[in-house]
Amino acid sequence: MKNYLIKVKQNWLEALHNKAFRIDLVVGLGVLCLLCVFNYYFFYYIEHLSSGIVLNDWVLARLPAKDVSIPIVCFEGSVFVLLFIRSSIKPVIFITFLIGSLFIFITRDLTIGISQLRAPVGIIELKDPIGSIVYRSGFITRDLFYSGHVSFIFLVYLCMYDRMDKYYILFAVFFLAFLLLIQHVHYFTDVIAAPFFSFLCFWSAKKILNLQGIKEP
Numbered sequence: 104m105k106n107y108l109i110k111v112k113q114n115w116l117e118a119l120h121n122k123a124f125r126i127d128l129v130v131g132l133g134v135l136c137l138l139c140v141f142n143y144y145f146f147y148y149i150e151h152l153s154s155g156i157v158l159n160d161w162v163l164a165r166l167p168a169k170d171v172s173i174p175i176v177c178f179e180g181s182v183f184v185l186l187f188i189r190s191s192i193k194p195v196i197f198i199t200f201l202i203g204s205l206f207i208f209i210t211r212d213l214t215i216g217i218s219q220l221r222a223p224v225g226i227i228e229l230k231d232p233i234g235s236i237v238y239r240s241g242f243i244t245r246d247l248f249y250s251g252h253v254s255f256i257f258l259v260y261l262c263m264y265d266r267m268d269k270y271y272i273l274f275a276v277f278f279l280a281f282l283l284l285i286q287h288v289h290y291f292t293d294v295i296a297a298p299f300f301s302f303l304c305f306w307s308a309k310k311i312l313n314l315q316g317i318k319e320p
Contacts, residue, residue, distance in 0.1 A: 107192075110192060111191045111192060114192060114193065114194055115191075115194055118194035118195070118198075121316075121317065123315035123316060123317055124194070124198060124315075124317055127198055127201075127202065127311075127312070127315070127317070128198060128201070131198070131201045131202055131205060132201070134205055135201070135204065135205060135208075138205065138208045138209070141212075142208070142212065145212055145216075146243050146245075146246055149215060149216070149219070149243075149245050149246070150243055150244065150245050152219060152245070154219060155219045155220055155221040155245070156219075156220060156221060157220075157221045157222070157223070157224065158220065158223070158290050158292070160223060160290045160291055160292075161291075162284065162291040163223055163224070163225070163284060163287055163290065163291060164224075166284055166285055166287075167285070168225035168226075168227055168285070168286070168287045169227070169285050169286065170227050170228075170286065171282045171285050171286050172228075172229050172230040172231065172286070174282055175229065175231065175252070175279060175282050175283065175286070176230070176231055176232065178256075178275045178278060178279050178282075179231070179252060179256065179275075179279065181275070182256050182259050182272055182275050183259070185259075185263075185268060185271070185272070186200065186259045186262070186263075189263060189264075189265070189268065190262075193264070195312070195317060195318070196262050196263065196264070198312065198317065199262045199305070199308050199309065199312060200258060200259065200262045202307075202308035202311060202312070203258045203261075203262070203301075203304045203305045203307070203308040204255065204258065204304075206303075206304035206307050206308060207251070207254050207255060207258065207300070207301065207304045210300055210303075210304065211246070211249060211251060211254070211300075214248050214249055214300075215245070215246055215247065215248060218247065218248040219245075220245065220247040220248055220290070221244075221245065222244035222245060222247075223247075223287045223288070223289070223290055224287070225287040226244055226286075226287045226288055227286050227287055227288070228242045229242065229283075229286055229288045244288075247289060247290060247293050248290070248292065248293050248296065249293050249294075249296040249297045249300050250280070250283060250289050250293045250294045250296075250297040251297075252279055252283060252289075252297075253276060253279060253280050253283070253293075253294050253297035253298065253301075254297040254298070254300055254301040254304075255301075256272065256275055256276050256279055257276050257297065257298045257301040257302075258301045258304065258305055259272055260272040260273055260276060261301065261302065261305040262305070276298070280294040280297075
């Protein structure tokens with residue numbers, strides 16, 4: 104444990120010696136806070152819109168609606184714990200995830216605002232403590248296209264280096280997507296589109312970091 108903490112300290116001190124890394128970290132965390140505040144009002148607005156359509160989802164219509172909040176939260180939590188452990192050793196993982204997350208927040212706001220979908224038939228409230236922190240206003244039913252759960256978990260997959268980590272997180276992505284459909288909190292198109300958007304956000308983050316000379320260890 105002592106050697107681990109020493110390595111964490113050394114790696115983060117080395118990363119923070121890079122001016123570009125420091126700027127990205129401070130600005131990234133600041134923008135993240137602003138986006139969280141904005142999303143509180145944005146999702147309140149989206150949730151209370153009178154317009155919008157309910158999709159005729161062939162896949163959801165053939166799946167039983169069940170409350171699977173516990174396994175969803177467990178899979179989600181395990182991936183973020185793994186992210187914390189790996190990024191404590193490799194700060195580049197954290198900064199890549201941070202910048203990629205900003206792009207996900209922004210693009211999701213755009214796609215949700217444009218699509219303005221109504222909640223799927225048979226939706227069951229997802230008891231997600233992470234979502235509650237972000238939204239601060241209870242269960243949101245219209246944050247649909249594209250799935251935040253799938254996109255953020257897939258972003259973690261893209262940021263990781265270890266092969267076994269990637270195998271586990273990729274399994275978590277597929278299983279989480281399936282569970283979200285079982286809970287009827289997303290349409291099939293929401294979960295299918297999420298990895299594509301996530302990859303674009305990851306690619307954009309890597310481009311920015313590469314231009315700044317912040318590369319893989």
